[in-house]
Amino acid sequence: MSRPALLPLGLGLLLALLASGGAASLLWPEARVMDTPRLLSLAGSHARLAVIGAGIGIVLGVALGLLVTRSLGAPWRRPVDSLAAAAQAVPPMVAVALALPGFGFGAAPTVIALVLYGLMPVLRGTIGAVEAVPRAALDAALAIGLTPAQILRQVEWPLVWPLLLPALRSAVTLAMATAAVGALAGAATLGTPIVIGLQMQNEAMLFQGAAATAALAFLADGAMLLAAGFQSRGALPDRR
Amino acid sequence: MRTLPVQPVLAALALLGLLGFGWLAVAPNRLVSGTALSSFAALHFWVAAVALLLVAAVPISPRRPALACAALLAALGVALWASGAAAPPLLEGMPPAARVMAGPGFWLFLLTLLLMLTEAARPAAALRRTMPLVLLAMLAALWFGGALDALSLAVEYRARAPQLQDALLRHMLLSAAALALALVLFVPLGWWGFRASRAEAVLGTTLGLVQVVPALALFGALMPLLGALLRAVPGLREAGLETIGATPALIATALYAGLPLWRGIVVGLGAAPRDLVEAAEGMGMTSRRIDWELRVPLGLPIFLASLRVATVQCIGLMTLGGLVGAGGLGAIVFEGMAQFATDLILLGALPVILLALFVDGVLRLVEGRLARWRQ
Incomplete structure (x- = not known):
């Protein structure tokens, strides 16, 4: 593990405390603040959006990654690579803005932007992981007469999925962070108090939204580091 | 071994865009989406020319890349020109606020065609360099020749040209300033991180944590934090710092660009065997x-x-500067989102993407030159 999970978890809890309605009204006694239940419900829908978007992106990314590394999809390697590189040039906010006219205000533009953002790193991660499968293992599998489907299931996939975990983790973290931007397109997320705070010049709400968004991102990151720690304990060599 | 070839699939997608979805839309004003118009209704027999060129490019693509590129460029050129020419008759008898907009089919066609062009140019190195230039020259000729003037994006551009040019310039200046700030802050820190392993651990963790903070949160949080700082130390306000405007945008963008720069310095210095x-x-x-x-x-x-x-990140992140009053292309995007005006969103968003792609391409070229020169 490159960094302990305790740091992001601790920071997340601290920021969550600071974001709560009670703390904000202590810091800004005269301002209108958002109460804690409302923040929690926004956090719930924020997390739901992020998980849906990242989930679709991950499933599509892994599926496409496996497809372009089969002989059937081999010619698609390069175009997919250049498409992935081009997609990196589209900032999340711009992706949400571009999806807005087609899909209207609400959750849809956010989910689309999240899928796009999850898809590309996962796709690249999958291609990289499949290519890291040793040639000798594939040759041996062919030699004992396994079919391509059996090779994928019994040889490649068990070697590939542990290498995928970092890409999946960063896809979920990225989605948690990016979902905040969805508030600009009318999705109910923790970006909502930020947008309200900017519109009403309310520093308290601006701060609450920012702290709560960061808190959720840190907590998600910490939780996944923790999960990765349990999963990799002793099983995987340290790859760095 | 069976394979799924690229160009036929992409050509089928482009045809789907051309024939399957609304190509243009006629709307009474710039804020509504309007009634969709198929490519047959909009382009008449030019549809056949576009489709023929597109289909013809597929079988010649592997063996004659230059010819395939020419056919695809011609398909694109004819489609754009015919769309532009279709607009004025559609607007006849309509109120002056009426617009002819590009529909979903148009955008699907455009995107897949660009992919096909990249793919067609791939086998020949010379073509990979010249094709983008020819494409740019063709688009410039269509735009400056006035062939696209009646389409809504061009109408919106003419109404906003000075504001847009200012926003583009400001966006570039702000991104460059943020990059410069990040370089000044993080290159020395990278040097220090390479020398001292404790510093590397602490700095790496801190910058990694910054990356986890959502951009919207950092941009938002900097305003109250800067406000508190300026109340505590009024002298900083005289030094030019402010809670709204360029200051929070520059700080936030520089902080995000910090990790790639810092890591690049640490890893780069350690690259010597x-x-x-x-x-x-x-x-x-x-x-x-x-x-x-x-x-x-x-x-x-x-x-x-x-x-x-880091540079590509700066260009993209500066879009959020529009939210904290820093201006730039992000301000145009937000204005378009607030009005739900598709054309205005596109006018803000497309330059951001093109600028990022352009800078990325130029710097990749420099990297390639350097690699060849070293050999």
């Missing part, structure tokens, strides 16, 4: 000379790659 460094030490070279004559030149490709990543 150990035995080479030991040989240099054995020859009695001072560590200062080892740094400048060994580590820096050998780390150069890594420095450049991290500079490219």
